[in-house]
Amino acid sequence: MLPPLKPIAMKERISLIFIEYGEIDVLDGAFVVIDKNGVRTHIPIGSIACIMLEPGTRVSHRAAALAARVGTLLVWVGEAGVRLYASGQPGGARSDRLLYQAKLALDDQARLKVVRKMYELRFGEKPPERRSVEQLRGIEGARVKKTYDNLAKQYGVSWKGRRYDPTDWDTSDVPNTCLSAATACLYGITEAAILAAGYAPAVGFIHTGKPLSFVYDIADIVKFETVAPVAFKIAAKAPQQPERVVRLACRDVFRESKLLGKIIPLIEEVLTAGGLEPPYPPKESVPPAIKETEGLGNVGHRH
Amino acid sequence: MLVIVTENVPPRLRGRLAVWLLEIRAGVYIGTPSKRLREFIWNQVLEGVEDGNAVIAWNTNTESGYDFATVGKNRRVPVDFDGLRLVSFLPPDEQSKGP
Numbered sequence: 001m002l003p004p005l006k007p008i009a010m011k012e013r014i015s016l017i018f019i020e021y022g023e024i025d026v027l028d029g030a031f032v033v034i035d036k037n038g039v040r041t042h043i044p045i046g047s048i049a050c051i052m053l054e055p056g057t058r059v060s061h062r063a064a065a066l067a068a069r070v071g072t073l074l075v076w077v078g079e080a081g082v083r084l085y086a087s088g089q090p091g092g093a094r095s096d097r098l099l100y101q102a103k104l105a106l107d108d109q110a111r112l113k114v115v116r117k118m119y120e121l122r123f124g125e126k127p128p129e130r131r132s133v134e135q136l137r138g139i140e141g142a143r144v145k146k147t148y149d150n151l152a153k154q155y156g157v158s159w160k161g162r163r164y165d166p167t168d169w170d171t172s173d174v175p176n177t178c179l180s181a182a183t184a185c186l187y188g189i190t191e192a193a194i195l196a197a198g199y200a201p202a203v204g205f206i207h208t209g210k211p212l213s214f215v216y217d218i219a220d221i222v223k224f225e226t227v228a229p230v231a232f233k234i235a236a237k238a239p240q241q242p243e244r245v246v247r248l249a250c251r252d253v254f255r256e257s258k259l260l261g262k263i264i265p266l267i268e269e270v271l272t273a274g275g276l277e278p279p280y281p282p283k284e285s286v287p288p289a290i291k292e293t294e295g296l297g298n299v300g301h302r303h
Numbered sequence: 304m305l306v307i308v309t310e311n312v313p314p315r316l317r318g319r320l321a322v323w324l325l326e327i328r329a330g331v332y333i334g335t336p337s338k339r340l341r342e343f344i345w346n347q348v349l350e351g352v353e354d355g356n357a358v359i360a361w362n363t364n365t366e367s368g369y370d371f372a373t374v375g376k377n378r379r380v381p382v383d384f385d386g387l388r389l390v391s392f393l394p395p396d397e398q399s400k401g402p
Contacts (some may be wrong), residue, residue, distance in 0.1 A: 014366050014367055014387065015366065017384055017385070017387060018384070018385055019384075037394070038393075038394035039391045039392065039393055039394065040391065040392045041382055041384075041389055041390065041391040041392070042389065042390060042392070043389065044389075047367075244385060247385050248385050248386040251366055251385065251386060251387070252366075252386075254366075255365075255366040
């Protein structure tokens with residue numbers, strides 16, 4: 001008998017794959033895409049952080065179960081990576097991590113420290129002292145606008161601001177389409193990393209009130225050094241299929257920046273800045289009767 | 304690291320490959336040549352493959368950490384997934400349509 005399947009660590013994975021057409025199923029225990037001609041293509045699902053399923057795919061129950069077992073996030077996307085649903089390794093595998101994250105988010109002082117750390121990492125310098133989260137958000141907005149303007153100028157793209165309508169994709173201009181496609185890629189792997197590290201995507205510090213608030217918080221830290229320049233560079237060339245070219249370039253930049261290896265330590269670094277101790281289990285709590293086995297995956301993975 | 308797998312190739316090619324590489328199973332060769340030597344060896348395969356088929360895989364600086372090339376007809380054909388190379392397995396009657 002083969003030993004049971006287990007997830008592997010995020011840093012050992014390929015960032016993401018888009019699947020466009022076909023029936024996704026399990027054959028002989030492998031994750032396969034079968035097209036209408038019967039051609040089957042194996043997807044090394046356990047070695048990928050995140051699978052983006054585009055319109056035109058059908059996923060079987062067993063395929064979704066296999067993805068969950070190896071800790072790979074499935075994201076159902078619309079045109080150019082507009083997210084619809086996600087599944088795979090649902091968050092909440094580690095209550096100690098979730099409570100730690102919630103403790104930081106609920107303590108005003110700790111939250112401000114985390115937010116300040118996020119801005120520091122993002123802009124490479126400490127934000128001005130004695131500012132509230134709201135004030136920092138205002139400063140950030142202005143800086144982001146300027147960064148977009150600078151990138152547009154640098155790559156010779158005509159830029160009229162970050163404008164997009166998620167419900168009507170085709171109304172965006174090329175730079176905005178490229179940027180949306182690029183950020184969709186980044187959000188996919190960021191969510192996979194947050195779940196793998198055992199945290200909740202919805203509990204954000206700068207962003208709030210959305211299912212992926214924490215994903216946006218973490219992705220924003222690396223957005224302008226990874227996917228934003230890529231999007232502008234491609235927008236300047238105005239290719240036939242900008243979204244496809246953007247994805248390819250995003251994968252390259254994820255590899256070159258070794259993002260999958262860095263992103264979980266980055267999450268830990270940001271949260272540690274809050275200066276709170278992770279919560280200890282209360283005295284009256286009962287530890288698991290059957291001890292969890294050690295796996296090759298990250299702490300958020302269910303082994 | 305380099306791996307070459309050959310199927311249905313003439314014995315003289317198999318003997319030739321064994322000059323530089325180690326044949327660990329029938330038609331399966333491994334070695335750690337330089338890029339130049341790898342291309343030289345693969346050229347020998349391209350010249351001598353005749354009706355058989357062969358595949359070469361080596362480690363490189365791609366996201367998957369390796370790349371591969373094929374020669375000759377096989378039911379498994381390389382496909383491009385946004386720059387990531389995977390393999391499609393053709394159904395039996397599709398074989399003649401393969402590249």
